[in-house]
Amino acid sequence: MKIRSLYLLLVLVFLTIVSCKKDDDGVVFVPPQNLSEIFVQDEAKLQAYFETHFYNYEEFANPQPGFDYKIVIDTIAGANSDKISLKNSPSFGFNSVEVNSSNFGTVKEESIAHKIYYIIARQGVGASPTFADSTYVQYEGSLLDGSIFDSSSAPVWFDLTTNIPGFSQGITSLKAGGDFIENGDGTITVNDFGIGAIFMPSALAYYSNSGNSGIPAYSPLVFKLNLVAVSEIDHDRDGIPSYMEDLNGNGNLSDDNTDIDTENSTQRFLPNYVDSDDDGDGKLTRDEIIINEDGTIEFPDADGDGVPDYLDKDTK
Template sequence: MNIKSIFYFLAINLIFISCKKDDDAIVIAPPTDLSEILVDDEAALQAYFSTHFYNYEDFENPAEDFDYKIVFGTISGANSDKISLLNSEGFGFKTVKVKSENVGITEGDEEIDHKLYYLVAREGIGATTTIADSTYVRYQGELLNGTIFNSYAAPIWFDLPDLVTGVIGFAQGITAFKGGGPGSVNEDGTVKIEDYGIGAIFMPSALGYYAAEQTNIPAYSPMIFKIDLLAVNQTDHDNDGIPSYLEDVDGDGRLNNDNTDSVDEEKAFVFIPNYLDPDDDGDNTPTSEEIDIVNGEVVFRDTDNDGIPDHLDPDTK
């Protein structure tokens, strides 16, 4: 995944309003500092990882009727000998330990790294996922105490760039998985997909909803998403011939902050990110006419050899 991302989220600007009983005055309190919540969230996630396991043995030697669902349990009683999510790697199982990536979140002028954790029970055999893709997913969202706050038993399509401005942890974490194999049509018209990616994403609250309370999700709640990634579609949102993942110009893992249009100060300037803009440099020549497609691959021209591809260079016509 190796993606460093800066997430400007609305929750930082939220306020909590309460009323005093004596005079009904409104008391406004700002959200708790991001750095303070980060410490609490990280401690809560580490405690969960050290005291919980998942059904790794089922995935290692699946029974004929195994439903390939992730199940988490507490290491106690009859399960006292289970291997925790922190320590399971190296005990003969292929991939049963949580891994992490840093995701940068801004607070004022400071960028603070937050760890996004993911568990790959089965990677999948299909297409690799990027932050720009459309994904066909089943999932269940739950809190660390096991409370389920959302669930889709039937698959749903998610356009990942949309999620980066919401639950960034989901959009970033799912890139650790691949889709399934080619689907086959059953006699009843349903489609069967096998060998898809299965796992879970664990995120601190700043990569989720942070201070914004949601239904069954209190403010500052770390979250878990169990996922089945069935299919991945590479996208070209603006149909300019360049796959959207290649329009992350600064390479930070987000598409919504990349805009290379030339700016005319005398005209109103509308921010349209490159992946949604069919004329990336604003020179009135469509991007599709400033690139070449060779054997199905995009080739970026640099006609004036200035190191800037033609489709990003308004000086090149």
């Protein structure tokens, strides 16, 4: 489960110093390379990969008895010279995510839109997750050369807020499977789940954090995914699903903190999605919203200033 544990470590590393070397004067700290430089390099690597590789689309289009419904990616060469490349596949697409250099401690301040590419081998029949949901997923993570650094032989639950951005954002392109079916022997079957692969630049993975679990610095990554099930999460149980607490819409819940000024004085620092009183006015968020019987949510604005009560510390 390195896509989770490594990311938690990465946050701390990127906010300090990522790499260092020694000389006669002691330790010299070396900041990560600039985001714009790595962006160009990663994009070139990914495009070359897409042009020279294909996946077993023919098996998915006409599945034969015994087909295991696993994505296999191979090089376009020899007997496979006539295959359709990933780049030209009808199931190939991408999502864009804005990346800020402040996440990595680079010298140059930059903000660059990065693409998460994907292949949908089989779209599921259920719901698509948001970047803040919990997903029941089987996965395999590898480098562009095919070296596997992590995998799960059976589906596992992932809280996507704890995963690397490329994973939590990329998996939203898939849909989950159908209903859980009890088999009578203690096992459960889910049919028609989503099957795909996502391809991400290093800025949406581990960037310069080298030496961890066989992932070199500045490595674009590939994840093959089976998205079995999705569960919406309300981390602080305030009645607002966590994905709705992304106020600036950047897919990062950690930088949405309405009462940060108040929290600075108490050293709490709770982003809204894990804060049961988002505006710090002493009244719980759950008591400042209206949850209807059908699950829809209303956000009253008592003083009509355009700021809903649960985010406005001037209203109680």
